[in-house]
Amino acid sequence: MSRPNAPLPPTAWHTIGPFFPRSFYREGDNDLTRLSADAAPTARGEHIRLRGRVLEQGGGACVNAVLEAWQADASGRFRHPLDPGWRDADPDFLGWGRAWTDGEGAYSFRTVLPGGYQDAAGPRAPHVDIAVIGSGIMRRLVTTLFFPDFAEANATDPVLRAVPEPLRPLLVARPDGEVDGLRAFRFDLVLRGAPEAETPFFVD
Amino acid sequence: MNRLDPPDLFAPYDEAGQPAVPIEGYPNTVRRNPSRPLLARPYTRTARTGPLDLAPKLQPHDNNLAVLAPGRIAIGQLIHVSGRVLDEDGRGVAGAVVELWQANAAGRYVNPLDQRDAPLDPNFIGNGRTLTDAQGRYAFVTIKPGAYPVPDSGRWWRPPHVHFSILGPSTLSRLVTQMYFPGDPLNPHDRLLNSLPDPAARARLIAAQTPPEDVDGEWLAFTWDVVLRGRHATPPAP
Numbered sequence: 259m260s261r262p263n264a265p266l267p268p269t270a271w272h273t274i275g276p277f278f279p280r281s282f283y284r285e286g287d288n289d290l291t292r293l294s295a296d297a298a299p300t301a302r303g304e305h306i307r308l309r310g311r312v313l314e315q316g317g318g319a320c321v322n323a324v325l326e327a328w329q330a331d332a333s334g335r336f337r338h339p340l341d342p343g344w345r346d347a348d349p350d351f352l353g354w355g356r357a358w359t360d361g362e363g364a365y366s367f368r369t370v371l372p373g374g375y376q377d378a379a380g381p382r383a384p385h386v387d388i389a390v391i392g393s394g395i396m397r398r399l400v401t402t403l404f405f406p407d408f409a410e411a412n413a414t415d416p417v418l419r420a421v422p423e424p425l426r427p428l429l430v431a432r433p434d435g436e437v438d439g440l441r442a443f444r445f446d447l448v449l450r451g452a453p454e455a456e457t458p459f460f461v462d
Numbered sequence: 463m464n465r466l467d468p469p470d471l472f473a474p475y476d477e478a479g480q481p482a483v484p485i486e487g488y489p490n491t492v493r494r495n496p497s498r499p500l501l502a503r504p505y506t507r508t509a510r511t512g513p514l515d516l517a518p519k520l521q522p523h524d525n526n527l528a529v530l531a532p533g534r535i536a537i538g539q540l541i542h543v544s545g546r547v548l549d550e551d552g553r554g555v556a557g558a559v560v561e562l563w564q565a566n567a568a569g570r571y572v573n574p575l576d577q578r579d580a581p582l583d584p585n586f587i588g589n590g591r592t593l594t595d596a597q598g599r600y601a602f603v604t605i606k607p608g609a610y611p612v613p614d615s616g617r618w619w620r621p622p623h624v625h626f627s628i629l630g631p632s633t634l635s636r637l638v639t640q641m642y643f644p645g646d647p648l649n650p651h652d653r654l655l656n657s658l659p660d661p662a663a664r665a666r667l668i669a670a671q672t673p674p675e676d677v678d679g680e681w682l683a684f685t686w687d688v689v690l691r692g693r694h695a696t697p698p699a700p
Contacts, residue, residue: 265550268691270480270663272640272654273491275625277571279563279589287519294518315493322575323494328512328633338511339466340632354513379504387508391638394490396481396657398636402508420503449494459496460503461474462634 271397278324278391288357290327290369293350300350303332303370307442308403309434311363312390315450319363323392325447327355327367329385334373368440374411383411383418389462390447399459403445404430421458428457468514468631469549469692472505479663485653487615505634512633514557517593520629522559525592527604536586538567538605540681543641543669546598547628550693554598555635558690561627562602563589569610569620578610603681609648621648621655628688635690642668643684 286292291299299305308327312320330336335347357365372384386403404412412418418426434444448457483491503509516522528536543562547555565571565588570580572588586605594600604624612618624641642649649655649668658664669686677683 265693266548266552266689267479267663267666268475268550269637269639269688270658270667271475271638272481272625272667274627274638275640276575277563277565277573278625279587280573281587281589282561282563282591292519293515297518314490318493320494326633326636328508330508336507336511338514338632339468340470340511341507352513352519354516354519375507377504377506379506382506382508385508387633389633389636392490392494394488394492394494396483396485396491396495396654397475398638399496417503417506420501450492450497453498456496456498458498459500461500 273393273396274324274391276322276393278322283356283358288355288365288367290329290352290355290367293352298350300348300370302348302351305368305440306371307366307368307437307440308386308431308445309364309366309442310444310446312359312365312447312449313363313451317451319359319361320392320449321359321361321363323359323363323390325357325359325365326389326391327357327369328387329353329369329372330375332370332373334375371405374408377416380416381411381414383408383415385415385417388447390449398462399449400462401447401457401459402429405443406430406433420460425458467694469635469694470510471693471695472510472632472634472691475691478660479658481654481657482659483657485657487612487618487653509634510632512631512635513629514631516559516629517557520559520591522591522593524590525602527586527588527590527602529603530585530587534585536566536605537583540603541606542601542603542677542679542681542683543624543686544599544601544683545686545688547594547600547630547688547690548598549635549690554594555630555690556594556596556598558594558598558631559591559629560594560600561589561591562624564604564607564624565610567605567608569608580610606643618653619648621646621652626688628690630690630692632692635692637688637690640667641686644668644671
């Protein structure tokens with residue numbers, strides 16, 4: 259089999275529209291610590307809660323938005339062959355979750371504090387990639403959440419450094435008390451807003 | 463795709479093949495899209511990887527939308543929609559989660575947000591979720607959705623369409639899109655379809671109808687292949 263010279267063009271994106279089925283969302287989908295709804299949560303790493311609101315132009319709540327999170331395990335590994343250390347990745351940690359914003363635009367995830375890792379592009383600080391899909395969002399909006407605990411690592415992270423310096427604090431979650439005994443972090447996503455408040459999003 | 467050999471080459475999308483916003487009559491395409499240009503970022507391991515086994519989490523075991531239970535058949539034209547999920551090299555993507563949802567034959571969704579005065583069908587929920595096989599194939603049995611007017615949009619009608627959400631081998635291969643039906647007179651007027659600058663990209667969202675004489679079943683059949691972003695740096699072994 260020969261390799262085609264011209265790859266097939268990727269299919270175009272569209273919005274999910276206003277009617278993404280509610281029954282697609284089940285309790286526990288926003289829990290990254292479990293492989294399935296009835297699996298035991300991973301025992302590795304510090305369990306944490308991420309929460310915030312998704313806001314649209316004018317500061318109104320962005321209701322019925324779907325957020326998808328993806329991150330490394332507590333040791334900075336992914337259970338995926340493109341990670342050279344993937345066989346050592348936490349077998350009980352899914353690393354993926356989906357949350358749905360409520361009437362106030364609020365969402366939450368349960369996960370573990372991710373580990374950093376060395377990438378070809380530079381040393382990655384602990385982070386969580388978050389994608390937003392929703393009505394009117396014709397292509398998913400991708401951004402990255404960083405943690406206030408790692409100021410030094412954040413300063414050299416190659417993705418955070420791709421953000422103009424004055425905007426970088428917008429991608430660092432804030433400590434937000436405790437939920438059920440877990441440290442919570444707040445991360446609001448302003449899809450469109452004043453230049454100093456709008457969340458930086460990346461080319462997908 | 464072998465699960466141990468996922469795509470490892472990713473390039474930013476060709477803008478001509480992707481929707482341009484804002485879209486007239488769809489204010490959320492303004493309110494919910496950033497005013498600042500998107501920032502270029504290196505594709506590090508986080509972006510290049512993704513969850514390879516979502517089946518236990520998402521339970522993709524429902525690809526029959528038309529028959530809710532024995533004797534409870536949805537109103538509408540029974541259709542079979544199938545195809546392959548491919549990567550840019552044309553290799554089938556095995557184990558991808560395919561989520562599908564759509565309006566009923568009257569153009570109404572089973573969703574509390576759809577308050578249009580059109581009938582609901584007690585035998586039609588309108589969503590399903592399945593997993594691609596080893597060759598990347600998927601299939602659904604459903605009914606042909608109806609067209610519907612978009613509220614407050616100035617007489618814009620959505621043509622019959624089926625929503626797809628596909629979770630492939632990388633977060634960079636994530637895809638949400640819509641499938642259209644061939645020859646529908648509303649297609650050339652649809653503002654979402656027309657938001658794609660490249661006419662070839664629009665054409666790729668339109669399914670092909672299988673000639674009825676080639677269909678083994680009492681339904682009309684449509685095929686539609688989907689291409690997820692991602693190539694392989696090395697060619698497959700001979």
